[in-house]
Structures are given as C-alpha cells and as structure tokens.
Amino acid sequence: MGRSDSRWLGRDAARGPDRRRPDSGDAAGWQAALALGRDAVKCRRRNAERRNAGVGHAERFYTWRGHDPSGVTPMGVKAMKMATPSAAVATCADNICICSGVMAAKELDDRNRPLSDEDLDAMLPEGYKVLAPPAGYVPLRTPRRLTATPTPLATPGGFKMATPDVRTSTGTALSDMQPKGTNLPMLKPDDMQYFDKLLTDVDEDSLSADELRERRIMTLLLKIKNGTPPMRKSALRQITEKAREFGAGPLFNQILPLLMSPTLEDQERHLLVKVIDRVLYKLDDLVRPFVHKILVVIEPLLIDEDYYARVEGREIISNLAKAAGLATMITTMRPDLENMDEYVRNTTARAFAVVASALGIPSLLLFLKAVCKSKRSWQARHTGIKIVQQIAILMGCAVLPHLRSLVEIIELGLVDEQQKVRTITALALAALAESATPYGIESFDTVLKPLWKGIRTT
Secondary structure: OOHHHHHHHHHHHHHOHHHOOOOOOOHHHHHHHHHHHHHHHHHHHHHHHHHHOOOOHHHHHHHHHOOOOOOOOOOOHHHHOOOOOOOOOOOHHHHHHHHHHHHHHHHHHHHHOOOOHHHHHHHOOOOOOOOOOOOOOOOOOOOOOOOOOOOOOOOOOOOOOOOOOOEOOOOOEHHHOOOOOOOOOOOOHHHHHHHHHHHOOOOHHHOOHHHHHHHHHHHHHHHHHHOOHHHHHHHHHHHHHOHHHHOHHHHHHHHHHHHOOOOOOHHHHHHHHHHHHHHHHHHHHHHHHHHHHHHHHHHHHHHOOOHHHHHHHHHHHHHHHHHHOHHHHHHHHHHHHHOOOHHHHHHHHHHHHHHHHHHOOHHHHHHHHHHHOOOOOHHHHHHHHHHHHHHHHHHHHHHHHHHHHHHHHHHHHHHOOOHHHHHHHHHHHHHHHHHHOOOOHHHHHHHHHHHHHHHHHO
C-alpha cells in the first residue's frame, strides 16, 4: 500500500464510520457516492447559471433590504427607507440632534422676542407714549429655517417653493402692468409714475385735444424706451415727424422728467438723448421758451462720472444752442454766472464752453470780456475765467487763432483781490498753454511777469 492509500485511510478514519470509503464489494455505498456527486454537479451548475444571469449575492442583499434588484428607482414604501431622516422617521441619535436644534431655536426666539408693553414700562421712565406706526408700514419678517430636509414622508404633498405676490411700490401686481393699447411693451415698476395713464382703457373719442396729444406722446415714448428695435425705430420716426404738431411744451413736459429719473439705464438715457436731438432739430426756434427748463436737466450731465453721459450732455446743449441761438442762451444763463452756489457756477461755465464750441469762440469774446471785468461780484469774474478754462480743455488746439484775445481777457485776474479768482486765472492760463503747445508762446508775454511775481510772493 502506497502513501496515497495511507492518506485516504487516514482521512476516512477521521471522518468516522459513516463516511468511510466504500470497498469494491459494497454496492450500496457506491450508489450513495454517485448520488452525492450528481447533486454537487447540479448545485454548481445552478450557481453558475445564477452568476451568468447577474443574480447571486446581490439578489439576496437587495431582497433582504427590501428593494427590487431590477434597477427601477424605488418608490412608495420602499423609498421611505432611503429618505433623509426627519421628525417622522428618525433614529434615536437623530431624535437627539433634532431635539437639540429645536431647543437652540427656542432659546434664540426667547432672546430675540419683541419687548412687550410690560417690559417697556419697566425699562423706561414715565412720560413716554406709544406711537401708531405709519400708514403702509410692513415689518420685515425673517422666515424660519427648516430643521430638517423636506422629504415625501414629512411633506405628503411634496416640497414646493412659495411664490410671493410680487407687486410694485404702488401696489399694482406685475400682471396688471401691461398697457391696454395694442402692440405696447410691458411697463417696468419704475415706469409707473410716468406711464400709469396707459394702464387704463379709455375711449379716445371722449378725450380732449390736449389729453389725446399727451396720450400719443406717452405711447411713443414708451415704445422708444421699452420696445423692440423695430418698434423703437418706428416710434422715433413718428415723434420726429410730428414734433411741431405735438408742440415743444407737451414734448418736453414728458421727456425731461424721464431723463431725470434716478433709475434710468444707460441705454434708455441714450435713447432719450436721441429723441431730444431730433426734436430740437425739428422744433428749431420753437424751443426758446423751454431753454432754461432743458438746461436745468441737462447741465448736471456735464459733470457726470460716466464719460458717455458727459458726451451726451454736451451734444444736447450744442444742438440746443444751434436751435435757440446765442442771444437766448446768454439771456437764459446770465443770472447763473454770479450764483452763490459754486455747483451752479461750475455747470454754467461748462455749458458756456459747449456753446462756444458749437457757435464759435469769436461770438462769445465780447461777452466774456465784459464778464471777466465785472465789478458787481467776484463770482461773475470767477465764472467768466472758468469759462475760458473750459473752452481750452474742450476745444484743444482750436483756441490757437483766438489765443491772444483769450489771454488778454483773463490777464487782470492775476492781480484780483480775491484769492479764488487769482487761482482760477492761473489754472485757465495753464489750460490755454497746454492746449496751444508747442505754439503761441508769444501770446503769453503780457502775463509772464505777473506770474513770476506771483510765484515769488507766494
């Protein structure tokens, strides 16, 4: 007997008498061994088929978890086991966390609760009284934060974000901001104070001539401001062609308040400037009674932070000067030259510089000479010299043909009794020299000696 036979016998001995190797004479033992072999083969084949079908341990795992292994998203009761823990389905640890959060929120509410009348009476001495809140006052309410993520179990109807009732400052719903006319753009909340009349449907036959004209101008301005490019182009052409028919008064009474709106966007301002330019060209001398009203609105644009706003302001004043004429512009702006407010004098000087660039420097030389030598007030002399400075800054080398005349006009300002006049004169001479460089040094012969003396004394 070899070594393999000894191992077999040793293994049989360890298995016990029921599992000993059948000998050649034991037919029943051989039949039992064959049956066990067939069962083992069937078991292996069945496991292989399950593995090939993708079912095995995963099936037992998902079945044990209560889910369907088919790949379909769990829904209903099965999905509840996958939900974010909430107050309804929470473990013991989750309940502890939720309770802690609720207690912290309650403590914050207690600390931040509004003071009652009894608390105020205890804190304040006698003599105070409770005032009624203003009409229309609505206190700010901070929404309470959720303590848990909304889940289908905690919120049976599903989670939805609340849609606030969006209204304008006048209380009008946004859905009611569509004008009643045909083919009109939607109003913005800031447009209500200018175009609110278009929201009411009226019979145009019952309107007077002035009311009908006002409504037509309002309709065209709304199309220009908020309409599409084709709508804007058509409205701009109509308001230009009918400018003299509408009249300067009704037009500027609606355009200028729009241009002064603090919420006006850059593109909208540009469109309104274009409207004013075309209307001024069409109205021509009919605009003269409204020069002061236009300047009050346009002059602040000359000192705006935005470069394009300054350019558009200069464009309007230039066209206004060409339409109204020099005499009307001087008559309108003359009182502002000696205004006590330096802001008014500054914008007036810039406006006069624009007028000089539009109508020519020679047309203003006599006026500037009279203003710079005025004995009524030093403010008028200061503003006149500042006009010369702004002309030099605005026109650049175009001052060369008139350089000597401008220097002679302001040279007496170097010896003026007012410090501000002497300062602005020096700045104006520097601006003229910078604009004329490298030419025109001979024009400054009369002021070189006073400048040198002024430098030595200071």
